[in-house]
Amino acid sequence: MPTQADGTRAPGPYHERSFYNPGWADSRARFLIVRLSPFRDVERSAPHGFLYREMRAAMPDAYIDFSFFPASRDRSREAVDGVPTMRGVASARPAADFDAIFISNAYTLELVNLVPSLAGSGIPATRKSRELAEAAPGGKVRYPLIVLGGSNAMASASVYDEPSGDSIVDAVYFGEGEGAVGALAVAIAGLPAASRRDAMPGIGSEVAGFWACASRGPVSQAKAIQDGYPLAPPPVFAGEEAGTVRLEITRGCPSFCTFCFEGWERKPYRETPIEAVLAEARSLKARTGASTVELASYNFNAHSRIVDIIKGLHGLFDVVNFQSQRVDILARSPALVRFEIAAGKRSFTVGVEGISARARSYFNKELSEADLRAVLGRIIGEGAREIKLFYILSGFEDGQDITEFSAFTGWLRAAVAERPAGSRPRVMVSAGELIRMPFTPLSYEGLILDPIPYRAIAARLKEITGHDGFEYRSPESFDEYCLSQVLALSPPGSMALLLAMAGHGYVYDRSLSKGAWIFAKGWLDARDALGATFIGEKSRDYPFAYPFVRPIASKDVTWERFRDARAARERHSCLGASCAGCGACSDGERAFLEAHAIDTVSESDMHDIEAIVAAKRRPQELYIRAALSRASAQAHPAYAAAQFLCGLYAVVPSIVSVVWRAEDAFLASSEGLERLPGAWGDTCYRLLSSKPLDVATLETAGYVVVEQAPAPERVQIRIYLPGTGLSDAVRLVSDFMTAAAMPFTLLKTAGETRFAISGKGLRKRNVLEAAVVAECVAEVPTESPGGYSIALACGPKYDLGDLATLAAKRRIALDLHVALY
Ligand code: SF4
Structure with a gap:
């Protein structure tokens, strides 16, 4: 970002207004939301936006900024220039200037970047070293309080060293933050300046799920305490995803797959009523200028009103994306595949998980071979372009399992071949090693950190899929699997391992630094941390990390489900069935789950969705003059288009439900970017809408409507x-x-x-x-x-x-x- 002549930072895409910040000096508190991955990798994810919305709603007078882990090229350049690794994208201020840092940790390997981020920002890497520095005579040093939360929080035990009580972060938030994060931010802002660290544990009595690392617990994993959506608008970042909003329509997961972290850590399954979903969708569109909505729920098709939700969203947005869904629901609601294809879905992701019926039983996948074939047959028959089949390898698969897999892919090849040439879907098979995640039934299972059994199985799967004409992929390298597995279950010494890895310059940026696992394994072996106790099958009373955390689903049930998995005994989900006693529900939630019915598609629904999608192929069109700011010209065109629509909706709210999208028709069009690269100034937007827009209304609002895109003579x-x-x-x-x-x-x-x-x-x-x-x-x-x-x-x-x-x-x-x- 350029610097102005007076040394201050020039306004760029992330000028302070983007996040509704007061002036730095006027703010009541300053919070930095940190992602431990580069922006390009987390642009499509929602947790940092959620954190912001919760905090902003509770504290309009706080300065809230974001920081992303720098990508490789930026890291080298910034290290030379002495730029802090963590700094605000809006304020450009170093992390050390903030009162608190909220780390949103999405997956285990990200934790490798935690210590390098602190060290690269001039912040001592452990809580005790920060306390010591702050207690030094003179008392001038004051570091931000560091709180870690996010979907990986329950597997973040490597940030804490149980024997010494030291930790990398100052606190961890376990569980869902809806309705709690704002209160947490207020509580942190209200800590007495002279004794913030001493007072921190007291927040745990006000905010469930909050654990100050200086205390030893216990702490209960928090469940959302707010049903609705956060009141504040989401932040809009200047990337290519600027025109996309993410909308959660369900919370939690109704399944009990034995391997699945989310299935046990996010319970119970809950739904947002359709009225609230559609109101939020319209509000998000108006407040961000988005033209695409993406359903951000794990199992969107479990929603009992999913058909009406998709129709409603299609009426509002140009594009509606939905990805993660349950195959067994597709099997039980036969017309849903046809409906989804009519709604524009062309790529289907199917989490099969087990390569055989036996493996699926072990995973408690509740997916029979007959249902799997029925669903895939429909997906192929309805003309999908792409099918991604995801598998998990436990390392225990045997010849019989592989023979069954081979029979399945043979069947799939024949089913695909029935389609006319040119309309056959591309099929991709992906198989990754099973990470035994904490707080799941398979956390008790023995670990396999030896590549040989996995390689043998993967080689056979690759051969079989290749023979049947499908693509085969492994999602991550074996080194990454091993380090993820070890950090997730955190044997003693894991925190020291993270510190040692940082000392050797290891990071995770799309892949793990070369040699990182060899170093980690050698380091752990030298301390006897990977012995039989940690690697072998675990007993019911095994001392897992974070022993003082009470998970949302009872540990007794988790253990019983492990025993079931070993005996290949599947248990049904409680969705539309009786309660299995996992302990996650209130009475009302349990009653809702037991009475739940999956949605079905009528002929009228099909007619409705086909009519909406057909109308989008014949949109109304109108051109409006506009000015592209210098700051927006530096960003992806999607950002400028969203900003333009946002401004338009603010003055003409009546068109929010009518406009599908805006696209730059001059400066930031693909031709404009080639002929006048990076230009700012006069431009023009093409507006596509479901109905003709009233020109007089637009002109009254100060817009200049023109007949066509500019074709200037001069x-x-x-x-x-x-x-x-x-x-x-x-x-x-x-x-x-x-x-x-x-x-x-x-x-x-x-x-x-x-x-x-x-x-x-x-x-x-x-x-x-x-x-x-x-x-x-x-x-x-x-x-x-x-x-x-x-x-x-x-x-x-x-x-x-x-x-x-x-x-x-x-x-x-x-x-x-x-x-x-
Ligand atoms: S408490 Fe019962 S109904 Fe609720 S999620 Fe657990 S098993 Fe299902």
Whole structure:
């Protein structure tokens, strides 16, 4: 992000208004929400947005910022420049300036990045070292309090060292945060300044699920205490997902798969009423300018009103995406596949998990071979383009299991072949090693950290799928599986391992640093941490990590389910059936689950969805002039389009339910980005809607409606060259004009260098007039003061793509402003 001449950070896509922040100095408290993965990898996920909404609703006067783990290239550059690893994307302030850091931990391997993030931000890596530093004479040092939560919190025990009581973070939040995170933020902001650390454990009595690491528990995993959605709008980030909102329609999981972390950690299954879902969808659309909605629930098709929800969302949004669904529900609701295909779904992800009936019983998958084939037959028959089959390998699969798998893929090949050539789905098979997650039945199972049994099974599956014409993938490397497994169950010494790994520079960024597992294994072996007690099958009273955490589902039931799994005894889900006594429900929740009925699709539903989707192929169209800001031009076009719609909806709310999407029809269109790269200034949006928009209403609101996308005869362009000298500026334009066969003569006067373009050059109708002028425009962000600008008048064939490429090669920063009207 550029810096202005006065040393302050220039406004970029994440200027403070993006997150509704007060001024830094005026804020009541300052919170940094941290993801331990790079932005590109978590852009599509919702937890950090959820955290923000909860905190913002509770504390409108807090400064809330975000930080993402820097991607590899940025890490190297920032290390050289001394930039802190964790810093706010809006404030650009280092993590150490905040009052508290909320880490949203989504999966176990992310924890490898925790210590490097702290160390790279000048924050001591353990709680006790921070306390010591703060207690030093003078008392000038004050580090932010660090709270870890998120879907991996129950498997985050490697951040805590039980024998010493030390920890990497200051507190952990276990469980669902709906209705609690805001109260937690308020409680942290209210801690007495002089004794915040001492007072921290007291928050546990106000906020269920909160555990200050300085205390030894016990703590109960929290269940959402709020049914509705957070009141604050979600943050909009300047990435390609800016036009997508994620909407949770159900909470928790009704299944009891023995391997599944979410199935045990997120209980019970709950539904948001359709009225609240659709109201929230409309509100999200109005407040973010989104045109795509994605159902963010584990098992969206379990919702008892899923058909009406999909229809309702399709009426509101241009695109409705839904992915994670239960296969057994597809089997029991036969027309659902056809409905989903009619609603635009083309790719189906099917979690088969076990390669045979026996393996599926072990996983308590409740999926018979007959149901699996019936569902896949429907998916293929209805014309899906892609089928992804996910499997989990326990390492115990034998020849009989593999023979059964082979019979299945043979059947699948024949089923696919029945489709006409050209309309057959692409089939991908993915099989990963089973991680025995804590608090699940299979946490008691023995571990296999030896690649040989897995490799033998995977090799056979790959051979079989390849023979049947399908693609085969392994989702992660064996090293990553091993480290995930070990950290998830956290043998003694795991926290010291994380510290040691950070000391050797190991991180996880899409893959684990080379040699990380070999180092970790050697380190743990040297301390005898991977002995038979940890690796072998565990007894009922095995001392698992986080022994003081009371999970939402009873440990007795978890143990019983392990015994069932070993005996291949499947137990039914309580969805629409009787309670199995896991202990997660209130009376009302139990009654809801027992009475639950899955949704079905009528002919009228099919007719409705087909009509909505058909209408989207014939949208109403209208063009509106707009200004693309410099900050938005730096971001993905989806961000600018969402910002434009957001502004439009704010002044003309009546069109929220009618407009499907907006797309830039000039500067940030694909052609515009090629011909005028990175330009800001006058542009135009194409609006697509289900009904004609009232032009008079738009004009009254101050918008200028035009008949078509701009096809200008003349474009005024000013290119600011911050920090570039006259000779470099003239050479840049000269070389560009020469390469583009636009001969010219240079005319130098006191204030400018003019390019008199020959007749041959003018006939190209690209650059018509050009001059380099001495000009330092005050509002232009600049790394160094001074500079020149290029004033251009271009014809209808304007194209400055090569000029931008040339400037990039010469490391000349361009700031390109376009005026049309
Ligand atoms: S308490 Fe009973 S009804 Fe509720 S999730 Fe557990 S098994 Fe199902």
